[in-house]
Amino acid sequence: MQEDRTLMASNHTKMKIPHVLTVAGSDSGAGAGIQADLKACAARGVYCSTVITAVTAQNTVGVQGVNIVPEDFVAEQLKSVLSDMQVDVVKTGMLPSLGIISVLNQCLKEFPVRALVVDPVMVSTSGDVLAGPSILAELREELLHMADIITPNLKEASALLGGQQLETVSDMRAAAKLLHEMGPRNVLVKGGHLPDSSDAIDIFFDGQDFYELRSSRIKTRNTHGTGCSLASCIAAELAKGSGMLPAVKVAKRYVETALDYSKDIVIGNGPQGPFDHLLRLKSSVKSSCRQVGFNPSDLLLYAVTDSRMNQKWSRSITDAVKAAIEGGATIVQLRMTNSLLHLIAFMIGVVVLQIDHYNAHIGSLNITIPKRRKTMPSPGMEMSFKKASRLISLKCFINFPPVLICAVEWEKDAETREFLEAAKACLEICHSHGIPLLINDRIDIALACDADGVHVGQSDMPASVARTFLGPEKIIGVSCKTPEQAHQAWIDGADYIGCGGVFPTNTKANNLTVGLDGLKTVCEASKLPVVAIGGIGAANARAVMEIGAFNLRGVAVVSALFDRECILTETRKFHALLKEAASM
Numbered sequence: 001m002q003e004d005r006t007l008m009a010s011n012h013t014k015m016k017i018p019h020v021l022t023v024a025g026s027d028s029g030a031g032a033g034i035q036a037d038l039k040a041c042a043a044r045g046v047y048c049s050t051v052i053t054a055v056t057a058q059n060t061v062g063v064q065g066v067n068i069v070p071e072d073f074v075a076e077q078l079k080s081v082l083s084d085m086q087v088d089v090v091k092t093g094m095l096p097s098l099g100i101i102s103v104l105n106q107c108l109k110e111f112p113v114r115a116l117v118v119d120p121v122m123v124s125t126s127g128d129v130l131a132g133p134s135i136l137a138e139l140r141e142e143l144l145h146m147a148d149i150i151t152p153n154l155k156e157a158s159a160l161l162g163g164q165q166l167e168t169v170s171d172m173r174a175a176a177k178l179l180h181e182m183g184p185r186n187v188l189v190k191g192g193h194l195p196d197s198s199d200a201i202d203i204f205f206d207g208q209d210f211y212e213l214r215s216s217r218i219k220t221r222n223t224h225g226t227g228c229s230l231a232s233c234i235a236a237e238l239a240k241g242s243g244m245l246p247a248v249k250v251a252k253r254y255v256e257t258a259l260d261y262s263k264d265i266v267i268g269n270g271p272q273g274p275f276d277h278l279l280r281l282k283s284s285v286k287s288s289c290r291q292v293g294f295n296p297s298d299l300l301l302y303a304v305t306d307s308r309m310n311q312k313w314s315r316s317i318t319d320a321v322k323a324a325i326e327g328g329a330t331i332v333q334l335r336m337t338n339s340l341l342h343l344i345a346f347m348i349g350v351v352v353l354q355i356d357h358y359n360a361h362i363g364s365l366n367i368t369i370p371k372r373r374k375t376m377p378s379p380g381m382e383m384s385f386k387k388a389s390r391l392i393s394l395k396c397f398i399n400f401p402p403v404l405i406c407a408v409e410w411e412k413d414a415e416t417r418e419f420l421e422a423a424k425a426c427l428e429i430c431h432s433h434g435i436p437l438l439i440n441d442r443i444d445i446a447l448a449c450d451a452d453g454v455h456v457g458q459s460d461m462p463a464s465v466a467r468t469f470l471g472p473e474k475i476i477g478v479s480c481k482t483p484e485q486a487h488q489a490w491i492d493g494a495d496y497i498g499c500g501g502v503f504p505t506n507t508k509a510n511n512l513t514v515g516l517d518g519l520k521t522v523c524e525a526s527k528l529p530v531v532a533i534g535g536i537g538a539a540n541a542r543a544v545m546e547i548g549a550f551n552l553r554g555v556a557v558v559s560a561l562f563d564r565e566c567i568l569t570e571t572r573k574f575h576a577l578l579k580e581a582a583s584m
């Protein structure tokens, strides 16, 4: 299995990836220092190598100990990395001795890099001294003039300027100007600690212009490591080729987002916690009570929702999903059919093609298109959709009388918002029962609500691309009718395939059927688990499950569950039937 994929990967052209080298101290609590730099660069998609200048014993309470790495060993680490790897940007953090600053200066002369970002770390957020005043002169003389940007906070800026008080934004401007005179090409004075300010205001000075950059002050204890992370993120953006001001803006926004995202996470008992660079911890807490990843046995009774049917039976999507889960559905797919071109109506000798799903029931096609109508579909014909005000354009093509094909676009934003709200509500129900929820077609919706995955068809986003958006853990299913499509789905990194329509169905228009033989052929060719779909109900589910394919793990059904008066009863019956068939 692995061989095919490896072969494919080896055909790719080689490429240089952006690379930041951080020269800093290790923080055992991993909120700041080298560890923060690694995480920030990873989060920004940049490779990060590390030269460790000191090892600190540190946690959320403070710094319990510091062990400075001998300067010759710092030099050895620097040479190892710089002589071998193509480093784009060097970022410095804790430089605790004069000797270390001096070897860094030497190495940067020997191995020049595109940019140098200096975060003049002196005091930790807990107030512990990480680099004493004795190094200030060395820093000024040996490093600042080489720097493309320095990123001091108020205390560090004040220390570099010989103890000058910095209390206002205009003090920060003056400080930025004075620091710029020490040689760095750009200065960012961080005002996070400025008293009486509801926003976090930083001053950026490029030697010509001042920029006041603001971000909202996030109320959280989890701010440990923000300085290191901001400087690393600037370095990462520069390594990617960004200009200085855009890099600083992106970095500020990144840190603000990460702080906001992690404002409530709890790591350690001290007053200052680390934050979550990868914006993942909170979602793993949310999902820790349910299984992560894909379990093929979840495919047994795959409930695929249908908005039209819910409307027909006057029930909400959440009630429908709840009933299906309580009846024994093992996985749920949210399928909103609005963006498809469906054959919907037949009226007065006129066939109206597409339009959309449930909003345009044939029975209610007595519609007026009030606004922005470009063409009347046919003389005297008035169309009225339930959500006609959302109609934004109408294109009509008269193919041959009396056939009229109308393609109607709905206002996409409203549609998307409605879809997202439904997805969030269904996700809550599914997860409270430990059931995965997949989204049909819409990767953006799946990402926005953090659903368990997506199901894509042959004309949707390719599974390989969906995988790059969704990451390694999310579930991806692909519709396949042929062995070739099944093979491609496996190559693309899908988790399962949906094969069908097995039998004819009214639920999906223009869907060629593959029959039981076609299903068997696809199952035999598939290296992935398969779920059968299309026209499957209580009467034929057993025949489907008995085709004799070990990887056929279940059936996906729409109308047999959702186009019924009592979803709960139907799902229970169906589940019992499948359990029995699977045990034979």
Ligand SMILES: Cc1ncc(COP(=O)(O)OP(=O)(O)O)c(N)n1
Pocket: 302, 304, 333, 335, 440, 441, 455, 456, 457, 458, 460, 477, 478, 479, 497, 498, 499, 500, 508, 531, 533, 556
């Ligand atoms: C489990 C499962 N299998 C197949 C499909 C069909 O998906 P697709 O081909 O994308 O068609 P639409 O659902 O978009 O009409 C499915 N939804 N689920």
Ligand SMILES: Cc1ncsc1CCOP(=O)(O)O
Pocket: 500, 501, 502, 504, 505, 506, 507, 508, 511, 533, 534, 535, 536, 556, 557, 558, 559, 560
């Ligand atoms: C979405 C889909 N894809 C192939 S057939 C189908 C519809 C299945 O619906 P039903 O279970 O009502 O036949």
